[in-house]
Every structure is written in structure tokens, then in C-alpha cells.
Amino acid sequence: MxxxxxxxxxxxxxxxxxxxxxxxxxxxxxxxxxxxxxxxxxxxxxxxxxxxxxxxxxxxxxxxxxxxxxxxxxxxxxxxxxxxxxxxxxxxxxxxxxxxxxxxxxxxxxxxxxxxxxxxxxxxxxxxxxxxxxxxxxxxxxxxxxxxxxxxxxxxxxxxxxxxxxxxxxxxxxxxxxxxxxxxxEEKNASNKINDKIKMMMIYIHDNYMKKLTISEIAAASYSSERECFREFHDNLHMTPVEYIRNYRIQMACHMLARSRESITNIGHACGFESSSHFGKVFREYIGCTPLEYRRKMAG
The missing domain is CATH 2.60.120.280 (Regulatory protein AraC)
Known part of the structure; x- marks a missing residue:
């Protein structure tokens, strides 16, 4: 196990x-x-x-x-x-x-x-x-x-x-x-197509999180409108598309900080953050410590 x-x-x-x-x-x-x-x-x-x-x-x-x-x-x-x-x-x-x-x-x-x-x-x-x-x-x-x-x-x-x-x-x-x-x-239930739409948008984010993303691009990945995109994220994932993007970028940053020797600046850039200061600010908001502190913690 x-x-x-x-x-x-x-x-x-x-x-x-x-x-x-x-x-x-x-x-x-x-x-x-x-x-x-x-x-x-x-x-x-x-x-x-x-x-x-x-x-x-x-x-x-x-x-x-x-x-x-x-x-x-x-x-x-x-x-x-x-x-x-x-x-x-x-x-x-x-x-x-x-x-x-x-x-x-x-x-x-x-x-x-x-x-x-x-x-x-x-x-x-x-x-x-x-x-x-x-x-x-x-x-x-x-x-x-x-x-x-x-x-x-x-x-x-x-x-x-x-x-x-x-x-x-x-x-x-x-x-x-x-x-x-x-x-x-024994209950009759319609097929849940929303599940597939959310997956298509998530896949697009996972493939493109390192770049600047727009809601229209994300929505288009599931043949939806921007309004539908916001509604589906809110109703099904209980967060906005922007919040999901930030969450995923932080997850990828944590993975890179723990498993690679890339500089913190390069990791922030590779995960789609505009600058080192922006990366540090968002990382602290989500994780509760700086990227360097997180790397040291994982190394220990």
C-alpha cells in the first residue's frame, strides 16, 4: 500500500x-x-x-x-x-x-x-x-x-x-x-452533461495555465458562453474560473518547489504569474508562507 x-x-x-x-x-x-x-x-x-x-x-x-x-x-x-x-x-x-x-x-x-x-x-x-x-x-x-x-x-x-x-x-x-x-x-435520471463541460474547461486550464488566460477562451473550450462558464464553475465547483486558475497555478508551483531546483522566479513565471512579487503575494494568501519557506519545509 x-x-x-x-x-x-x-x-x-x-x-x-x-x-x-x-x-x-x-x-x-x-x-x-x-x-x-x-x-x-x-x-x-x-x-x-x-x-x-x-x-x-x-x-x-x-x-x-x-x-x-x-x-x-x-x-x-x-x-x-x-x-x-x-x-x-x-x-x-x-x-x-x-x-x-x-x-x-x-x-x-x-x-x-x-x-x-x-x-x-x-x-x-x-x-x-x-x-x-x-x-x-x-x-x-x-x-x-x-x-x-x-x-x-x-x-x-x-x-x-x-x-x-x-x-x-x-x-x-x-x-x-x-x-x-x-x-x-431504479430512479430515472438524465445524463449529466455539465460534468463533461466542466472537465473540458478544466483540461483547457491545465494545458494553458502557464499563459495568460481569458474567460472567453476557457468557455470556448466547452462550446459555452462566458456567462455559462461563470455559472457552471460557481454551481458545480463553488468557485469562479479565476479562482480555479489561481488554485491550479499554486498547486503546480508547490509541485515544482518541492521537486525541482528551479529558481523561485522561474517557477513563478512557469506557473503563469506576472512577476515574482505577484507570485509571492498570491502564494502566501493560499499557502500561508512564502515560496522559499515552503521549499525549505518540504526539504526538511
């Missing part, structure tokens, strides 16, 4: 990059140390793989375009395939630790078009109304699946038959989730 405290993106698609996710074994397990993420939150992202998780300690908030869901210690859930989401810890009194299984649904579905995929997998992954499945220990119907999720992280890749045991337990969890969500799956 990998300890993670940062997030990276694929070039082109801008989905989350999942280190260790291989074509012959489309699965990774992670222990997320949420307090160590830049600005203490995991920025907006998505991935084709589903995300099954358990909250070991702290209090975590999941945000999607449809709203927010809180997960205290002992709870857990699943984020569906290709769902735009961000997370942040809401307590500083305890460590905020999350365990995650991230896997392609084909890992348990088998061959594309199989009876297993059609009967058990697609009903969940194709349900746009199921962005996040929340499980709580005070709900009797959720207790068993939470126990199974928690114990599943005790599997070791050193054990004989690990891959088969893992697929078996994930299949068991999936069946329990299918049973719990059956009433929601």
Missing part, C-alpha cells in the same frame, strides 16, 4: 495519474495522508477507475458537482467511475487518514460485455445519479459492508493467491453495494 500526499495528472486527458496502475493489474491501494496535501485538500479531479474508501481517522468532506457529503472516522463509501470530485479534511485535532482501493471495474467484471458486467457492474457505473455512495456505521444496513471494506485492507500482496483473494473481496463488496443502492438505481 502506497502512502500518498499529492496528486498528479495524465497529460492530455488530465485524469488523475495513478502510479502503479498497470494494464495487467488495474488496481492500486493507497493510504492518503490528507493533512500533508497542498492547502490540506485534494483538488478537483476524476478517474475512470472507481474509488472505494474507508476513513481511518478524522473527518473528510467529499465534494461533487451535485453537493457535499461528510465522512467521519469509521465511515466509508465509493466514488463512481469518471465522477468529478474533490476532498478536504475538516478537523485539525486528529490526523486525517483515508484508505483507498482504486480499481477499474473490469478488474471484477472480466471480459467486456460479459454477463457479470451487464448484470452487476454496469448498473452502478452507468448510473449518473450515483456519484458517491456513502456508508455509515450507525446504519445497520451499512455495517457489514464497512467491516468488509476495513478488513480488505489487511490483505498483503506477499500472501499466496493475493490477486485472486483481492478480486474476490472486491466482488463481495460490490454485491453488497449493489444491494444497498438498488432503490436509487
Amino acid at each position: 502506497n502512502n500518498v500526499s499529492t496528486i498528479e495528472f495524465h497529460a492530455g486527458s488530465k485524469e488523475e495519474l495513478l502510479p502503479g496502475f498497470e494494464s495487467d493489474f488495474t488496481y492500486i491501494a493507497s493510504r492518503a495522508e490528507l493533512d500533508k496535501f497542498t492547502e490540506r485538500f485534494v483538488p478537483w479531479h476524476w478517474h475512470k477507475a472507481v474509488e472505494l474508501f474507508y476513513i481511518e481517522s478524522g473527518l473528510l468532506e467529499y465534494c461533487t458537482p451535485k453537493g457535499k457529503v461528510l465522512f467521519p472516522a469509521g465511515s466509508g463509501g465509493m466514488v463512481n467511475s469518471n465522477i468529478l470530485h474533490m476532498t478536504r479534511p475538516l478537523t485539525q485535532l486528529d490526523k486525517n487518514i483515508q484508505f483507498l482501493h482504486i480499481f477499474d471495474a473490469a478488474f471484477i467484471a472480466g471480459q467486456p460485455g460479459s454477463r457479470i458486467e451487464q448484470k452487476y457492474i454496469t448498473p452502478i457505473t452507468a448510473a449518473s445519479q450515483l456519484e458517491v455512495i456513502a456508508l455509515y456505521p450507525d446504519n445497520a444496513a451499512h455495517t457489514q459492508v464497512l467491516d468488509t471494506i476495513r478488513s480488505s485492507f489487511q490483505l498483503s500482496d506477499k500472501d499466496f493467491g493475493y490477486e485472486i483473494k483481492l478480486r474476490s473481496v472486491l466482488s463481495d463488496i460490490w454485491l453488497q453495494l449493489l444491494s444497498i443502492t438498488k432503490p436509487l438505481l
Whole structure:
């Protein structure tokens, strides 16, 4: 299991990059140390793989375009395939630790078009109304699946038959989730095209954050008007396009400060800031320290 405290993106698609996710074994397990993420939150992202998780300690908030869901210690859930989401810890009194299984649904579905995929997998992954499945220990119907999720992280890749045991337990969890969500799956729900529009605009920002950006350019990336651009960012990401651009630039700056020896001036310029003084001012507003202090902190 990998300890993670940062997030990276694929070039082109801008989905989350999942280190260790291989074509012959489309699965990774992670222990997320949420307090160590830049600005203490995991920025907006998505991935084709589903995300099954358990909250070991702290209090975590999941945000999607449809709203927010809180997960205290002992709870857990699943984020569906290709769902735009961000997370942040809401307590500083305890460590905020999350365990995650991230896997392609084909890992348990088998061959594309199989009876297993059609009967058990697609009903969940194709349900746009199921962005996040929340499980709580005070709900009797959720207790068993939470126990199974928690114990599943005790599997070791050193054990004989690990891959088969893992697929078996994930299949068991999936069946329990299918049973719990059956009433929601029977609801009719229109396809969420806004999710795709937001992704297209985010991809444009990710590809061009180092340059001067205009709202009209961002809007055009999703064939929207400037007014639609503002509304979609506000309604779905709860921030303006400009705020998102600044957030992303700061994330990239933090990554470069921690992992490269480039000068602070060059990093500021590479991340789209007009001057060193502007970079320093915005960085302090978002991170609470200067770029140099941040670099020293990460080096220590």
C-alpha cells in the first residue's frame, strides 16, 4: 500500500495519474495522508477507475458537482467511475487518514460485455445519479459492508493467491453495494452533461495555465458562453474560473518547489504569474508562507 500526499495528472486527458496502475493489474491501494496535501485538500479531479474508501481517522468532506457529503472516522463509501470530485479534511485535532482501493471495474467484471458486467457492474457505473455512495456505521444496513471494506485492507500482496483473494473481496463488496443502492438505481435520471463541460474547461486550464488566460477562451473550450462558464464553475465547483486558475497555478508551483531546483522566479513565471512579487503575494494568501519557506519545509 502506497502512502500518498499529492496528486498528479495524465497529460492530455488530465485524469488523475495513478502510479502503479498497470494494464495487467488495474488496481492500486493507497493510504492518503490528507493533512500533508497542498492547502490540506485534494483538488478537483476524476478517474475512470472507481474509488472505494474507508476513513481511518478524522473527518473528510467529499465534494461533487451535485453537493457535499461528510465522512467521519469509521465511515466509508465509493466514488463512481469518471465522477468529478474533490476532498478536504475538516478537523485539525486528529490526523486525517483515508484508505483507498482504486480499481477499474473490469478488474471484477472480466471480459467486456460479459454477463457479470451487464448484470452487476454496469448498473452502478452507468448510473449518473450515483456519484458517491456513502456508508455509515450507525446504519445497520451499512455495517457489514464497512467491516468488509476495513478488513480488505489487511490483505498483503506477499500472501499466496493475493490477486485472486483481492478480486474476490472486491466482488463481495460490490454485491453488497449493489444491494444497498438498488432503490436509487431504479430512479430515472438524465445524463449529466455539465460534468463533461466542466472537465473540458478544466483540461483547457491545465494545458494553458502557464499563459495568460481569458474567460472567453476557457468557455470556448466547452462550446459555452462566458456567462455559462461563470455559472457552471460557481454551481458545480463553488468557485469562479479565476479562482480555479489561481488554485491550479499554486498547486503546480508547490509541485515544482518541492521537486525541482528551479529558481523561485522561474517557477513563478512557469506557473503563469506576472512577476515574482505577484507570485509571492498570491502564494502566501493560499499557502500561508512564502515560496522559499515552503521549499525549505518540504526539504526538511
